[in-house]
């Protein structure tokens with residue numbers, strides 16, 4: 001199997017790093033429409049690759065088949081995508097609702113922990129998922145935001161106050177879930193929130209072929 005390749009594009013949003021075919025969706029500052037509308041809760045986003053090709057089966061094997069040894073290469077990819085010019089005080093894994101966590105185990109947390117320790121950033125399970133939000137698949141952007149708003153709560157009062165938070169997730173679809181989680185962190189006093197994801201759904205590519213199940217962002 002070929003090694004997954006980092007995401008490449010001619011045009012990116014400067015904030016969320018969404019790739020585009022041309023300059024048209026970006027404003028003079030290089031921001032996409034979603035970032036301009038300031039419904040993004042996070043200040044920046046970086047991803048290693050696209051949720052296609054070799055990366056997709058690797059993530060599935062790790063998350064759903066619980067192939068634990070994959071944590072090492074996957075954490076390496078995540079660490080490679082970490083912006084070199086930024087500093088973070090704390091790494092926070094994207095939380096699962098307890099029911100899903102019980103069904104699936106905490107693979108995402110395992111990955112976040114390995115990445116944080118590789119990068120020398122302390123990790124804290126600072127956020128709790130209050131609701132098991134329904135699958136985001138098939139929802140519009142606005143519906144996705146409504147679906148996840150209020151779904152997250154920061155634990156234990158002031159633990160993120162004044163901190164630069166690195167929020168770690170495995171797959172970013174529209175960023176609506178990450179935005180809702182980032183907003184909860186900001187409400188709890190986080191100074192900034194940057195999202196780091198292993199893979200992002202690249203909307204430049206055609207829709208997922210019929211028969212192949214689309215990624216469930218609720219993860």
Ligand SMILES: [Zn+2]
Pocket residue numbers: 013014015016017018031032033034035036
């Ligand atoms: Zn953007």
